[in-house]
Amino acid sequence: MDKRNQRQARKRGAPSLVADYKLLPGVPDEMIDAAGQIRPSWAPLISALDELGHEELAGRFERADQYLRDAGVYYRKYDGAEGKERAWPLAHVPLILDESEWLTITHGLTQRAELLETIVADIYGSNLLVQRGLLPPELVARNDEFLRPMVGVRPASGHFLHFCAFELGRGPDGGWWVLGDRTQAPSGAGFAVENRVATTRALSDIYGEMHVHRLAGFFRGFRDALTGIATDGRVGILTPGQHNETYFEHAYIARYLGFTLLEGEDLVVDNSQVMVRTVSGLQPISVLWRRMDASFVDPLELRYDSHIGTPGLTEALRQGTISMVNALGTGILETRAFSAFMPNLCRALTGRELELPSIATWWCGGAAERQHVIDKFDTMMVGSAFATGLAIEDQRGTVVGGALPEAERQALRARLEAEGGKFVGQEQVQLSTAPVYVGGKLEPRPMTLRVYAARTRDGWTVMPGGFARVGSTQDSTAIAMQRGGQAADVWVVSKAPVERVTLLPTEGEKLVRMSSGSLPSRAADNLIWLGRYAERCEAMVRILRAYNARLAEISNTDQAILKDTRAYLDGIGVDAEVPLPPGLLAAIDSAVHSASQIRDRFSPDGWLALTDLRKTARSFSQRVLPGDDATRAMTVLLRKLAGFSGLVHENMYRFAGWRFLEIGRRLERGIQIAHSVAWCTRKGAPEGALDLLLEVGDSVMTHRRRYAVSAGVNSYVDLLVLDPLNPRSVRFQIAELYQQLEQLPGGLEDGHLSMAAKAALTLDTELRVTEPEDMTTSKINRLGIEIGNLAGLIADAYFV
Numbered sequence: 001m002d003k004r005n006q007r008q009a010r011k012r013g014a015p016s017l018v019a020d021y022k023l024l025p026g027v028p029d030e031m032i033d034a035a036g037q038i039r040p041s042w043a044p045l046i047s048a049l050d051e052l053g054h055e056e057l058a059g060r061f062e063r064a065d066q067y068l069r070d071a072g073v074y075y076r077k078y079d080g081a082e083g084k085e086r087a088w089p090l091a092h093v094p095l096i097l098d099e100s101e102w103l104t105i106t107h108g109l110t111q112r113a114e115l116l117e118t119i120v121a122d123i124y125g126s127n128l129l130v131q132r133g134l135l136p137p138e139l140v141a142r143n144d145e146f147l148r149p150m151v152g153v154r155p156a157s158g159h160f161l162h163f164c165a166f167e168l169g170r171g172p173d174g175g176w177w178v179l180g181d182r183t184q185a186p187s188g189a190g191f192a193v194e195n196r197v198a199t200t201r202a203l204s205d206i207y208g209e210m211h212v213h214r215l216a217g218f219f220r221g222f223r224d225a226l227t228g229i230a231t232d233g234r235v236g237i238l239t240p241g242q243h244n245e246t247y248f249e250h251a252y253i254a255r256y257l258g259f260t261l262l263e264g265e266d267l268v269v270d271n272s273q274v275m276v277r278t279v280s281g282l283q284p285i286s287v288l289w290r291r292m293d294a295s296f297v298d299p300l301e302l303r304y305d306s307h308i309g310t311p312g313l314t315e316a317l318r319q320g321t322i323s324m325v326n327a328l329g330t331g332i333l334e335t336r337a338f339s340a341f342m343p344n345l346c347r348a349l350t351g352r353e354l355e356l357p358s359i360a361t362w363w364c365g366g367a368a369e370r371q372h373v374i375d376k377f378d379t380m381m382v383g384s385a386f387a388t389g390l391a392i393e394d395q396r397g398t399v400v401g402g403a404l405p406e407a408e409r410q411a412l413r414a415r416l417e418a419e420g421g422k423f424v425g426q427e428q429v430q431l432s433t434a435p436v437y438v439g440g441k442l443e444p445r446p447m448t449l450r451v452y453a454a455r456t457r458d459g460w461t462v463m464p465g466g467f468a469r470v471g472s473t474q475d476s477t478a479i480a481m482q483r484g485g486q487a488a489d490v491w492v493v494s495k496a497p498v499e500r501v502t503l504l505p506t507e508g509e510k511l512v513r514m515s516s517g518s519l520p521s522r523a524a525d526n527l528i529w530l531g532r533y534a535e536r537c538e539a540m541v542r543i544l545r546a547y548n549a550r551l552a553e554i555s556n557t558d559q560a561i562l563k564d565t566r567a568y569l570d571g572i573g574v575d576a577e578v579p580l581p582p583g584l585l586a587a588i589d590s591a592v593h594s595a596s597q598i599r600d601r602f603s604p605d606g607w608l609a610l611t612d613l614r615k616t617a618r619s620f621s622q623r624v625l626p627g628d629d630a631t632r633a634m635t636v637l638l639r640k641l642a643g644f645s646g647l648v649h650e651n652m653y654r655f656a657g658w659r660f661l662e663i664g665r666r667l668e669r670g671i672q673i674a675h676s677v678a679w680c681t682r683k684g685a686p687e688g689a690l691d692l693l694l695e696v697g698d699s700v701m702t703h704r705r706r707y708a709v710s711a712g713v714n715s716y717v718d719l720l721v722l723d724p725l726n727p728r729s730v731r732f733q734i735a736e737l738y739q740q741l742e743q744l745p746g747g748l749e750d751g752h753l754s755m756a757a758k759a760a761l762t763l764d765t766e767l768r769v770t771e772p773e774d775m776t777t778s779k780i781n782r783l784g785i786e787i788g789n790l791a792g793l794i795a796d797a798y799f800v
Helices: 003-011 043-071 099-123 137-141 189-209 216-229 247-257 313-319 330-334 336-340 342-350 367-375 406-418 521-554 560-571 582-596 604-621 628-651 656-681 689-696 700-706 713-722 730-743 755-768 777-798
Strands: 074-078 083-087 090-098 163-170 176-182 235-238 260-262 267-270 273-278 281-284 287-290 323-325 361-363 380-384 423-427 433-438 441-456 459-462 467-470 486-493
Touching: 043 083, 043 090, 043 189, 043 604, 074 247, 090 099, 090 189, 090 433, 090 441, 090 467, 099 163, 099 176, 099 330, 099 342, 099 441, 099 459, 099 486, 176 330, 176 336, 176 441, 189 247, 189 441, 189 467, 189 486, 216 247, 216 287, 216 441, 216 459, 235 247, 247 260, 267 313, 273 313, 273 521, 330 336, 336 342, 336 361, 336 423, 361 367, 367 406, 367 423, 433 467, 433 486, 521 560, 521 582, 521 628, 521 656, 521 689, 521 777, 560 689, 582 604, 604 628, 628 656, 656 689, 656 713, 656 730, 656 777, 689 700, 689 713, 700 713, 713 730, 713 777, 730 755, 730 777, 755 777
Parallel strands: 090 486, 235 260, 235 287, 287 323
Antiparallel strands: 074 083, 163 176, 163 441, 267 273, 273 281, 361 423, 380 423, 433 441, 441 459, 441 467, 467 486
C-alpha cells in the first residue's frame, strides 16, 4: 500500500478538520463561503491535511516549529521597559488566495503606492495639496512625523518611496480594505520568507502540488533596483541594533540579499559623504535601506537625544550623496487621519477612485465630520488623529465610545467638541476569519493581511504573499504579535505551474566580488570578542573539569591542589565550589551576545551550535552536582565548544571576518595558556599541578610521546610555551597571530608591517631563541600580558 493510500485508509472514519468549524455570525471566512462550502482554492489543502491525519500533521507542524527554533527566528516582546526574545509564533495553516483575487490586490496596491509617492513629494515640495484644501494644514504642520529639515530636499534616487507595506482586511461585502499604510520602515518581509520556509518544511508535498507563487522574484527585483541606484555599488541596511523588536529580520534580510548590516555608529559623514568605518578605513556608501524611525537617524538636526543615529546624515541627503530607502519624513503618510482624505486625494490627483478603499475615517477637525462622530459615538473607534498604528491594535489611545464608563464618555465627547482636530473617528472593523489549527481541528480566528510593495527598475511590484496575522482568540485586537497573535504564510495559488525563481545569478549576469576590506569595524570587533569569549569558555571548562575530576577522586576539598585551583579560578571570577559557576555562564552569554551583534555574518549552523551550548549549560546549572557529575557535564560542554569551533573553522570563508575571529581565538588562548603555565610551574605549586597543567593544555599524550624522560618543569614549559608544532602552545598562537595580522588590510603595505604585526613578529622572534630554562614565572606571566597588549594595538588600528 503506497503512502497516499495509507493516508486515505487513516482518513476513513476520522472526522474532517473542518467538521466542527463554526463560522462567526455575520463574519466572512476565508476558507468557507456563505453557503457553508469550502472555497475551491482551499479544497486541495484541506483534502491533503485530512489525508495526513492528526498524528502526522502534529509531527509535521512540530518540525516547522523546530526549524524556526533552530534558525533562531525571534521577535522582541515588550512586557515592560525591557524586551524579551520570543520564538516566532507561526500559525501552521497557510492562508490561501486565488491568483485572480491577488491580481485585484496587486493593482489596488500599485495605485496606492503611486498615490502615496505623489502625496509625500508634494508635502516636502510645492505644498499644493494644502493650498488647494485637499489636506488640512494642521495635519502636516503639527505632525511629529513632518520633518522640517527635509522640506525642499529631493531624493537622490528621484523617489521618496521604495518599499511599502499595507495592512489589509476583508470587509463584510467580501472586498478588501486598506487598514493602514506602512511607509516609515516597514517590517516583516524577512519573517514572510521564514514563514514560507517553515511552512514548506511541514507541507512540502502539498506545496509542490498547489502551484504556489514564489517569493524570491520579488526580492531579486528589489535587490537589483537598490544596487542599480548605488553609485558605488554599496548598499547597506541601517538598523537600530539588536534590541529592536525585529532585529532578527534586519540581519536575515541583509544575509539573504547580500547587503551590509549597519548601525549608526558604523557610519560617519565626511564632507557631506556618508562613509562606513571599515577595517580598511572609511569607505563610501550610497544607498541605505532604513529600518529605524526617521527622527532617530540624525541627532544633529532631528532628535538630539538619539544615540543610534549618525550626525550629518540629513546634510548628506540635502547634498544628494546618499539615497535613503525610504526617504526621511515619509512616516507622515502613516498618520491615521490621512485615511479620511485618501479617496478625495485619489480623485483629485489621478481622476480615479481608489481601487482598494481605506477603512471609513472621519477627521474631527471639520465641523460636519466631528458631529458625525459624536452622533455615532457609541459605535465609533475614536483615537488620536496623529496615531500611526492600526486602530484595532491600539489599546492605549483608541476606544470604542460605547464601551466607556459614562464619566469617561462625557469627558471624551467634551474633548471632541473642544479639540476636534486632534481626533479621528473610524468605523469599527469586523475582520474576516481564517482557520487556525488548535487541538487537532481548525477554528476561525480574525485575520489581517500584510502585503509588501517594492519599487523595481520596471515600476512597483507586489510580493505574491506577504504574511497573515491571525488572532489567538476571536477578539480582533489579539492579532498583534505583542498580544499573542500568530503569523501565517500566504499562498497565492495558480491553476498552472508557476516559475521557479531564485536569487542565484542568471546566465550572463555580471559577477561582482566584494572587497575583503569592506568589513565594518564594529563587526570585526564583535568577531574578535566572539573568538575570545569562546576560547575563554573552553579554558574555564577545562580547568573546571580537571578540578571536579580530582574532587571526585579525593573527596577532600582541603587538598592542596584543590584549594590552589579554587584560588586560581576565583582570581578570574569563577567560583569552583558551584558545579556550573555563574562566571562560566556569563562567559557563554557574552559569546552569544557578540554573535548576536553580527547575525548577518554568522551561519545559522554556527548560531545553533552556540545557542545549544548556552541552553545545555543553563540546563546543567539546575541539576549538576560537584565531582563526577560536574566532570561529565564539563566534557559535554567541551564537545559542544569543539563542535562550534569546528563549524567556524571548516565552514567560514577565509575573508577578513574569519581572520578577526581567528585572531580573537589566538589572543585568548595565548593569554590563558601563558597564565596557566605560570600558575602551575611557579615555585611552591602544589603536588599534582603539572599533571593538571597537561590536562588543561590538552597535551597529556603529546608530553608522553615527546619526552621519553621527563626533564621536570622545563619539559612542560617547552611543550606549552615554546613548541612551534603544538597547537596549544603560546608560541603557536603568536605565530598564527602574526600570520593573520600580516594578511589583514594594512597588515603589510609597501614592505612595512603594521604595529600589531610588528609586535607579534617581535614576540615570535624572542620565543624562537629562548630556552625553557630561561622562562621564569614572571617572564611567562609577562608574555601573557604582552599578548593582551596586542589586542590594544589591533583596536587602535581597526576599531578606533
